[in-house]
Amino acid sequence: MKTRTTRQEGERSMSTSTTEMAADPSARRGRLRLDGVRKVLGGKEVVSAVDLETEPGEFLTLLGPSGCGKTTTLNMVAGHLSADGGVIEVDGTDVTGTPPHRRSMGMVFQSYALFPHMTIADNVAFGLRMRKVPAAARRRQVEEVLEMAGLEGMAGRHPRQLSGGQQQRAALARALVIQPDLLLLDEPFSNLDAQLRVRLREEVVALQRRIGTTTILVTHDQEEALAVSDRIAVMADGVIHQLDRPREIYLRPATDFVAQFIGEVNALDGTATGGDTCEVAGARVGATPVGDPPAPGACVRVYVRPEVVRVQTGGDGLTGTVRETRFLGSRIRCVVATGAGDVTAALPFDARVPAEGEEVTCAWRPSDASLATR
Amino acid sequence: MTRLTRALGTVFAVLVGLFLIAPVAVTVASSLTTTSYVTFPPQGITLRWYAEVFGKPEFLSSFVLSAGVALAAAAISAVVGLAGGLAIHRYRFPGRGALEAVLSSAFAVPTIVLGIGLLQWFAQMGLASSPLTLLLAHLVLTVPYAVRLVLAGLAGLDRSAEKAAAGLGAPPFLVFWHVTLPAVRGALVGGAFFAFITSFDDLTVALFVVTTDLQTLPVRIFNYMQYDYDPTVTAIGTLMVLFAVVAVVVIERFVGVARLFGADTDHK
Numbered sequence: 001m002k003t004r005t006t007r008q009e010g011e012r013s014m015s016t017s018t019t020e021m022a023a024d025p026s027a028r029r030g031r032l033r034l035d036g037v038r039k040v041l042g043g044k045e046v047v048s049a050v051d052l053e054t055e056p057g058e059f060l061t062l063l064g065p066s067g068c069g070k071t072t073t074l075n076m077v078a079g080h081l082s083a084d085g086g087v088i089e090v091d092g093t094d095v096t097g098t099p100p101h102r103r104s105m106g107m108v109f110q111s112y113a114l115f116p117h118m119t120i121a122d123n124v125a126f127g128l129r130m131r132k133v134p135a136a137a138r139r140r141q142v143e144e145v146l147e148m149a150g151l152e153g154m155a156g157r158h159p160r161q162l163s164g165g166q167q168q169r170a171a172l173a174r175a176l177v178i179q180p181d182l183l184l185l186d187e188p189f190s191n192l193d194a195q196l197r198v199r200l201r202e203e204v205v206a207l208q209r210r211i212g213t214t215t216i217l218v219t220h221d222q223e224e225a226l227a228v229s230d231r232i233a234v235m236a237d238g239v240i241h242q243l244d245r246p247r248e249i250y251l252r253p254a255t256d257f258v259a260q261f262i263g264e265v266n267a268l269d270g271t272a273t274g275g276d277t278c279e280v281a282g283a284r285v286g287a288t289p290v291g292d293p294p295a296p297g298a299c300v301r302v303y304v305r306p307e308v309v310r311v312q313t314g315g316d317g318l319t320g321t322v323r324e325t326r327f328l329g330s331r332i333r334c335v336v337a338t339g340a341g342d343v344t345a346a347l348p349f350d351a352r353v354p355a356e357g358e359e360v361t362c363a364w365r366p367s368d369a370s371l372a373t374r
Numbered sequence: 375m376t377r378l379t380r381a382l383g384t385v386f387a388v389l390v391g392l393f394l395i396a397p398v399a400v401t402v403a404s405s406l407t408t409t410s411y412v413t414f415p416p417q418g419i420t421l422r423w424y425a426e427v428f429g430k431p432e433f434l435s436s437f438v439l440s441a442g443v444a445l446a447a448a449a450i451s452a453v454v455g456l457a458g459g460l461a462i463h464r465y466r467f468p469g470r471g472a473l474e475a476v477l478s479s480a481f482a483v484p485t486i487v488l489g490i491g492l493l494q495w496f497a498q499m500g501l502a503s504s505p506l507t508l509l510l511a512h513l514v515l516t517v518p519y520a521v522r523l524v525l526a527g528l529a530g531l532d533r534s535a536e537k538a539a540a541g542l543g544a545p546p547f548l549v550f551w552h553v554t555l556p557a558v559r560g561a562l563v564g565g566a567f568f569a570f571i572t573s574f575d576d577l578t579v580a581l582f583v584v585t586t587d588l589q590t591l592p593v594r595i596f597n598y599m600q601y602d603y604d605p606t607v608t609a610i611g612t613l614m615v616l617f618a619v620v621a622v623v624v625i626e627r628f629v630g631v632a633r634l635f636g637a638d639t640d641h642k
Contacts, residue, residue, distance in 0.1 A: 130548065
């Protein structure tokens with residue numbers, strides 16, 4: 001199956017031509033708001049007081065490890081699970097108690113979830129049939145959306161005759177043809193092999209940008225989240241740890257969890273000295289505070305990614321001794337033993353590589369690191 | 375594979391086929407004999423015994439009883455099987471484990487034990503022998519099959535498909551109608567088919583439940599053979615085979631027998 005997936009994918013991709021599906025930006029809808037949404041399952045609170053608000057047309061990702069409550073949250077948005085507390089609003093209308101079939105949300109699942117006994121055309125037409133769209137209009141819209149999904153000629157086939165990528169495109173077409181207020185994507189790329197996953201996700205982003213449907217993606221893949229999202233909500237243990245743009249999430253993690261979950265990080269303990277500075281192992285370093293700047297004297301932690309650390313001789317920064325350097329191809333990994341512990345730097349390919357044992361200074365731009373109280 | 379092993383395989387397949395078909399062939403052939411006792415190979419050819427069958431109204435009424443009870447058993451098994459299967463598959467309720475255990479162990483109870491038990495049970499309840507008691511007895515045999523088949527069908531259904539349908543605007547009944555039901559359609563037809571055959575063929579349980587006025591076809595044949603072993607019984611047997619063939623053809627026409635037994639035939 002896996003090999004077939006790659007081979008049969010063919011040359012077609014989602015068309016980028018403008019169709020009727022392209023929404024008028026001024027009429028954009030799909031503002032989702034969650035206010036203190038909770039869910040208890042099996043005596044355990046799996047989602048605790050989640051607050052969230054999207055802009056119309058935004059691509060927002062719920063990112064977190066399995067069991068963090070992201071899928072539960074999505075299912076509450078879709079109406080498949082009832083919320084045990086809080087309010088879910090779409091464009092100002094409270095939909096908390098509305099059953100799923102009365103919410104206008106297209107959902108795409110990891111398992112594709114196509115109806116196996118129906119042809120692709122019938123699958124896509126399902127939502128239109130439920131909306132009692134007349135047959136002629138239905139046929140036209142199905143044809144249109146299948147073309148947009150790069151599935152021309154597949155209309156008469158059954159789901160099992162399609163590759164994984166094609167099935168997921170059909171599922172996407174089925175969700176979009178009803179012009180939903182929200183597009184909900186539940187790990188939609190996880191069943192696809194690596195190459196296809198990246199390609200399909202790029203296509204989905206392009207399509208989403210074009211038609212402007214507010215989209216909520218659930219994923220555990222941090223690279224995927226960084227690549228596609230306007231904003232990312234990082235979740236763990238039922239709460240949102242940080243909600244921000246990908247760049248901020250990556251460079252300025254707000255909590256230990258966010259810092260550790262996404263990539264590699266240097267976490268350095270120190271004492272706040274007011275504003276965006278603090279003292280780490282006797283050195284004065286800068287970092288952007290998470291929220292209000294911590295009061296001077298407060299115990300703080302600085303998160304700094306290896307990619308933003310410069311290793312230089314002299315100058316301001318954290319001093320230490322180079323312990324090891326490793327050539328990793330695209331980057332050079334350099335570990336510096338400092339008074340605050342090891343600091344890892346991922347140096348660019350063309351940087352000067354310090355010798356092991358050399359005395360160096362680690363520095364970074366304050367805007368590229370975060371400062372959190374601990 | 376060498377030519378020899380392939381040849382041996384073919385021979386083996388033919389032998390198995392012959393072994394399965396031989397008793398039926400003997401029954402059919404001997405129903406045509408002109409002798410007044412059952413013999414094989416038949417001597418001469420006559421349809422006299424078929425005329426005998428149709429000349430005995432008790433056989434016809436037994437057939438009507440058997441077919442009626444079997445049809446009812448098939449229909450009720452399908453409905454109860456669907457409901458039971460959905461309940462066990464979807465919901466956590468007190469007694470769920472017990473229900474499932476009882477339904478699975480029903481296969482293990484010898485039908486004769488079941489017959490004795492039902493005889494006692496119906497007597498205790500003061501239920502006089504009737505087509506209804508017969509039907510109840512057969513349902514004990516057939517419902518577990520139907521539930522099992524529905525459970526197997528539901529296991530193959532992706533719950534996400536139901537969520538997708540709901541999200542696309544289908545209220546619960548239409549989700550059930552368009553997504554859930556098609557997934558268990560084969561199981562339901564299969565369950566009904568098994569129920570019909572089980573009920574129609576049953577002799578053991580029926581022997582305990584019937585009276586002299588109320589005899590299913592197998593019981594009628596059984597009783598008849600104890601006193602008159604003439605080719606009438608083989609003629610009836612042949613008619614039953616014919617009936618089964620027609621049933622299989624009809625089902626094949628509408629569902630496909632292979633699919634009934636879970637074979638994957640959708641790869642075109």
